[in-house]
Amino acid sequence: MSKPKAEGQWGRCTCLRLRKLTRRVTQMYDQALAPAGLTSSQFSLLAFLSVRGDTSIGALADELLMDPTSLTRTLRPLEKRRLLKVAVARDDRRRRDVAVTEAGRTAFREALPRWRKVQADLADLMGSPRFDELNRSLDDSLRQLTAS
Amino acid sequence: MSKPKAEGQWGRCTCLRLRKLTRRVTQMYDQALAPAGLTSSQFSLLAFLSVRGDTSIGALADELLMDPTSLTRTLRPLEKRRLLKVAVARDDRRRRDVAVTEAGRTAFREALPRWRKVQADLADLMGSPRFDELNRSLDDSLRQLTAS
DNA sequence: GCAAGAAGGATGTATATGCAGCCTTTGCGG
């Protein structure tokens, strides 16, 4: 009883579980940040670049565990809106350095309170212990998978 | 010292961490399943439908925590390849019922060993305790977010 | 110096995902 493998083993697919949770959580963040005109991805990007100045596509992709070619695409909308700019690096013309513009910094600052709120709302919705546990677990996993 | 908030608070964005980990993990699964001609999403979809027979778009979307309109799109490639079919429900012509075809079942069976392997490889790469911890944490979070 | 190979990105192509708005079919009142 207790419906042992009623769903087969694939109910236990880690990838599926991650994707499900990510969909839901991303949705929350996207909706919360929408009034500020940013998606969750774009917010992260701006946040990152606000702290570290010019960064090459490749380096940025590494930090975000993202394929560089994906990053190129993701940057496009932000470029068009002049929230950041991409320019050929002086010392190596193969490289492109990405930098936030003043407009980008402003957009980021305006989105920040919304980010804080949704982050808090999620913690609240999940319950702090569960939320902390999740974050800890994600960090552990990420550390392990990037240790290579 | 210990670079307190050198990265600001947003290094702690749950959404970002989830997305990073999901990117990496999805990549592993996609590569593992590619020789079988399926993506991780498609595999999950077939797995799900293999167990539960005909299911409406909406019901399926609910289970996958996915927007129904996204699901419509995601089904398309599988439909074109005849791995599943979508048909108007008899009793309610608004509804569309999705069902796996024989070809779909076959594709799924052939992908199964690959899924098992990548799942095991990931557990190995992360270390069993961490892997179990992650899965448990994801389940907890999902349960909490769907309890509403 | 120069040619071969490596490094860094950009493009073509394909899937994944969500929202707003639209169409069709049901269900319900009256």
Next chain:
DNA sequence: CCGCAAAGGCTGCATATACATCCTTCTTGC
């Protein structure tokens, strides 16, 4: 029956994401 609101999906539009492949620019060995 009729009309209207609700239910269930689909389309247009936009972002997110990856892989194979190609172009450009450095590096290096000789």
